[in-house]
Amino acid sequence: MLTLKNVYIARDHAPIIAPVSETINAGEVLALMGPSGVGKSSLLAYLSGTLPSGLSGHGEVTLEHLAIQDLPIEKRQLGLLQQSPLLFNHLTVEENLLFAYKSPESRFLRKQAIRSKLEEIGLEGLEHQLPQHLSGGQQARLALLRTLLAKPKALLLDEPFSKLDHSLRAEMRELVLDAIQKTQVPTILVTHDQEDADLMATRVYSLRSI
Numbered sequence: 001m002l003t004l005k006n007v008y009i010a011r012d013h014a015p016i017i018a019p020v021s022e023t024i025n026a027g028e029v030l031a032l033m034g035p036s037g038v039g040k041s042s043l044l045a046y047l048s049g050t051l052p053s054g055l056s057g058h059g060e061v062t063l064e065h066l067a068i069q070d071l072p073i074e075k076r077q078l079g080l081l082q083q084s085p086l087l088f089n090h091l092t093v094e095e096n097l098l099f100a101y102k103s104p105e106s107r108f109l110r111k112q113a114i115r116s117k118l119e120e121i122g123l124e125g126l127e128h129q130l131p132q133h134l135s136g137g138q139q140a141r142l143a144l145l146r147t148l149l150a151k152p153k154a155l156l157l158d159e160p161f162s163k164l165d166h167s168l169r170a171e172m173r174e175l176v177l178d179a180i181q182k183t184q185v186p187t188i189l190v191t192h193d194q195e196d197a198d199l200m201a202t203r204v205y206s207l208r209s210i
Ligand SMILES: Nc1ncnc2c1ncn2[C@@H]1O[C@H](COP(=O)(O)OP(=O)(O)OP(=O)(O)O)[C@@H](O)[C@H]1O
Pocket: 011, 016, 034, 035, 036, 037, 038, 039, 040, 041, 042, 043, 052, 053, 054, 055
């Protein structure tokens, strides 16, 4: 369960959004919508600990009853997926995934697990490729797999499909929904696309400026 209590973003000490108080339960998807520039990405950035200087975030964020808003990024246990996949371009597909997949298992066993996950997601045989040699759709699937291998306790999706064409978009929606159903992670999805909200969201929250 992910809970936001009076969360808002400010610029020069002045709030730019009306405070948000919401609870997202296990397996729920909250679509965060609202006009361009209102502060949707900034709100997600506050939750994930990546807010740029110039803006400040306020309010309490709890994940499974632990307040996380002051924790360093790596301790928050959140999975963030953005428009442009955040992949290490100098590392192979397999190395990108090993980086995220922390487990007490040996490197050999982790590599085996990664091969089978690659197969499940339709990326079999690509483990030694560099991400820049993959198609946009393959990169999106790789970014999703990397996010999931880190076993996040909540997912934050910031317009993750907006650079994909219609059929890839539909495919990615299915994969993400399937992952949310299997892992039951609470999820916030920032989108401008009504179809994303209709097909994926349990609820829609319209962010308001102040
Ligand atoms: N580093 C920064 N310093 C100061 N202001 C910023 C900074 N980054 C973004 N902003 C401002 O914060 C406000 C919210 O921006 P944000 O990108 O969160 O909106 P958004 O709702 O996600 O927009 P869009 O739908 O167009 O992506 C905007 O007015 C933006 O100009």
